[in-house]
Amino acid sequence: MDEQLVFFNGQILPLSQVRISPDDRGFNFADGVYEVLRFYKGQLFFASQHLERLKRSLAELKINYPEVNAVNNIIENLLEVNNLQQTDGLAYIQITRGDFPRIHQFPPANTPPTVYINVKEWKAFDLTKSQSIKAITFSDMRWGRCDIKSIALLPNIMSFQNALEHGAGEAIFIRDGVITEGSRTNIFGVKNGIVYTHPFSNSILPGITRQIVLDICEKENLKVLLFPIAESAISSFDEFFLTGTSPEISGICQINALKIGNGETGPITRFLQQEFEKLKAK
Ligand SMILES: Cc1ncc(COP(=O)(O)O)c(C=O)c1O
Numbered sequence: 001m002d003e004q005l006v007f008f009n010g011q012i013l014p015l016s017q018v019r020i021s022p023d024d025r026g027f028n029f030a031d032g033v034y035e036v037l038r039f040y041k042g043q044l045f046f047a048s049q050h051l052e053r054l055k056r057s058l059a060e061l062k063i064n065y066p067e068v069n070a071v072n073n074i075i076e077n078l079l080e081v082n083n084l085q086q087t088d089g090l091a092y093i094q095i096t097r098g099d100f101p102r103i104h105q106f107p108p109a110n111t112p113p114t115v116y117i118n119v120k121e122w123k124a125f126d127l128t129k130s131q132s133i134k135a136i137t138f139s140d141m142r143w144g145r146c147d148i149k150s151i152a153l154l155p156n157i158m159s160f161q162n163a164l165e166h167g168a169g170e171a172i173f174i175r176d177g178v179i180t181e182g183s184r185t186n187i188f189g190v191k192n193g194i195v196y197t198h199p200f201s202n203s204i205l206p207g208i209t210r211q212i213v214l215d216i217c218e219k220e221n222l223k224v225l226l227f228p229i230a231e232s233a234i235s236s237f238d239e240f241f242l243t244g245t246s247p248e249i250s251g252i253c254q255i256n257a258l259k260i261g262n263g264e265t266g267p268i269t270r271f272l273q274q275e276f277e278k279l280k281a282k
Pocket of ligand 1 (some may be wrong): 183210243
């Protein structure tokens with residue numbers, strides 16, 4: 001297999017040639033942002049929405065990357081040079097505040113950001129059938145700006161690892177008695193035909209897949225309540241599902257010891273999965 005070609009600080013080069021400084025702000029402080037997007041058969045999926053979110057994350061952290069608008073072109077270039085133009089996969093973008101000897105204050109304004117982009121083949125598990133995943137709840141110990149897609153993900157990886165060690169596929173964060181989101185996904189519940197999810201706030205990432213689902217609901221006249229689900233109300237819900245760029249839409253069959261519905265992906269979740277498949281095929 002040919003070596004993966006990646007973008008690093010203005011150049012396309014083999015992955016093994018990338019050298020990141022130990023003074024990189026990402027290495028020292030997790031001082032950076034990232035973005036993940038999908039391509040299906042080589043076509044970028046909701047690329048402008050991902051780019052807008054990336055710009056927002058950069059702006060919120062005051063990281064200056066003037067060439068940000070070129071990111072989608074770079075990804076398309078990488079698809080070409082890696083021969084992935086007919087493939088399903090993931091693109092990963094990471095931008096840090098650059099390489100500068102370790103000090104807490106921002107480095108001088110002319111310090112270039114470190115920019116890394118890769119693309120790779122990746123297929124979601126086929127969860128559109130009856131498969132669904134187990135989840136556990138986990139205390140949401142993240143900072144107060146979960147709306148920024150920052151590379152500082154320690155609580156996310158600790159909780160996700162904990163889920164795996166308990167035989168589950170996702171950790172659902174609980175903050176102040178309500179579900180915020182998952183460690184790498186947004187969480188939805190369905191009760192009496194109404195779809196619930198946490199409203200946009202600093203407590204959740206504004207998931208692109210979350211928004212796609214909300215748009216499908218609006219188009220298909222499914223009632224939505226942007227209202228946080230209390231942990232104590234979980235047992236009263238008929239369905240739960242998660243959304244994310246990598247897992248797309250996946251049913252949740254169990255939360256902790258509690259079986260959800262009949263333990264299979266529920267009918268509204270399946271309907272949303274089918275509608276999502278149509279968007280992918282477009
Ligand atoms: C904490 C968190 N919430 C939600 C999501 C889902 O967002 P998206 O649908 O844009 O992938 C992610 C994705 O990485 C995430 O890390």
